[in-house]
Amino acid sequence: MRWTLAVPVLAIVLLAVTWGSKPPWAVLVVVGVFLAGSVLAAVHHAEVVAHRVGEPFGSLVLAVAVTVIEVGLIVTLMASGGSDTSTLARDTVFAAVMITCNGVLGISVLVAALRRGERFAVFNAEGTATALATVTTLATLCLVLPTFTTSEPGPEYSSEQLAFAGAASIALYALFVVVQTVRHRDYFLPPDADENPERHADPPSNRETYTSLGLLVVALVAVVGLAKIETPAIEDAVAAVGAPASAVGVVIALLVLLPETLAAVRNARRGRVQTSFNLALGSSIASIGLTIPAIAVASIWLDGPLVLGLGATQMVLLAITVVVGALTVLPGRATLQEGGVHLVLFAAFLFLAVFP
Numbered sequence: 001m002r003w004t005l006a007v008p009v010l011a012i013v014l015l016a017v018t019w020g021s022k023p024p025w026a027v028l029v030v031v032g033v034f035l036a037g038s039v040l041a042a043v044h045h046a047e048v049v050a051h052r053v054g055e056p057f058g059s060l061v062l063a064v065a066v067t068v069i070e071v072g073l074i075v076t077l078m079a080s081g082g083s084d085t086s087t088l089a090r091d092t093v094f095a096a097v098m099i100t101c102n103g104v105l106g107i108s109v110l111v112a113a114l115r116r117g118e119r120f121a122v123f124n125a126e127g128t129a130t131a132l133a134t135v136t137t138l139a140t141l142c143l144v145l146p147t148f149t150t151s152e153p154g155p156e157y158s159s160e161q162l163a164f165a166g167a168a169s170i171a172l173y174a175l176f177v178v179v180q181t182v183r184h185r186d187y188f189l190p191p192d193a194d195e196n197p198e199r200h201a202d203p204p205s206n207r208e209t210y211t212s213l214g215l216l217v218v219a220l221v222a223v224v225g226l227a228k229i230e231t232p233a234i235e236d237a238v239a240a241v242g243a244p245a246s247a248v249g250v251v252i253a254l255l256v257l258l259p260e261t262l263a264a265v266r267n268a269r270r271g272r273v274q275t276s277f278n279l280a281l282g283s284s285i286a287s288i289g290l291t292i293p294a295i296a297v298a299s300i301w302l303d304g305p306l307v308l309g310l311g312a313t314q315m316v317l318l319a320i321t322v323v324v325g326a327l328t329v330l331p332g333r334a335t336l337q338e339g340g341v342h343l344v345l346f347a348a349f350l351f352l353a354v355f356p
Contacts, residue, residue, distance in 0.1 A: 011222035023028035042219035047214035067286035091249025096287040106342025125332035127187030131281035148307030155309020166296030173289025
């Protein structure tokens with residue numbers, strides 16, 4: 001796997017060379033190739049770290065690393081874009097919720113249910129339901145309520161409301177991490193964790209683990225940084241097809257969440273659906289729980305309004321996602337049908353993002 005060592009470093013060099021410019025299409029193609037290579041390298045190094053620290057710490061490392069860098073990207077774009085980016089945080093966070101709770105969750109169920117000799121995707125209902133409840137609460141508090149509050153005109157929070165939402169988000173996220181890793185760690189382990197042969201494979205050495213951890217961070221910085229380089233081209237493409245500006249946030253979220261998506265699919269292929277769900281729902285929780293507090297602090301010096309409230313179409317999609325998600329996770333096993341339902345909801349989200 002020598003390429004997983006070289007690609008992140010070369011991607012960072014490419015990022016440094018192209019940063020702050022609008023490269024021609026030929027260079028953007030090269031950027032896209034290294035972006036894809038960095039995604040695959042990030043997945044590899046995340047799995048090395050996960051094998052060393054065990055679940056659910058492995059999925060937590062990847063989710064937090066991606067989200068922290070994603071927050072930096074959002075703040076950077078908002079600082080340089082002015083009022084034109086007033087909805088970027090909302091669009092990106094909502095897209096992350098739809099991608100993880102429908103796209104990643106749906107394809108994980110589909111892949112696991114199609115494994116040879118399997119009829120169901122089996123997972124731990126207690127931990128998954130806890131994660132889904134946390135996602136629902138955070139999404140309602142940060143993305144739905146601003147549409148109905150009256151202190152500020154439009155779908156915005158006042159300064160006091162934004163401060164409360166930020167504090168509540170970080171508190172809920174911290175509580176979830178404690179529950180996931182300490183208090184009820186067994187709820188977030190695969191039901192057959194003791195029988196899984198990977199559990200008995202030799203873990204990587206400390207040197208290999210630290211090397212992979214460092215390269216994971218480098219690869220994720222490259223993913224998000226190269227995604228920012230591609231952003232002007234993405235904006236031009238969105239405008240060319242006549243899609244609304246909110247579609248830019250969707251594309252950014254799709255790019256940033258690629259490492260977690262691939263890692264979730266690979267775990268589902270091995271029958272470790274709980275790990276896939278930890279990645280999907282953990283990323284959704286981190287996306288809201290870390291982004292909103294960071295944006296609340298950054299809004300002190302950011303110019304222009306901060307629009308957080310969802311529109312009617314988006315709220316309908318969020319509501320049906322919560323209902324279908326609850327029906328999927330509560331039994332502790334899911335069939336091909338549930339996976340298909342989530343993927344159809346994900347397709348509807350993507351379609352309506354382009355043709356609202």
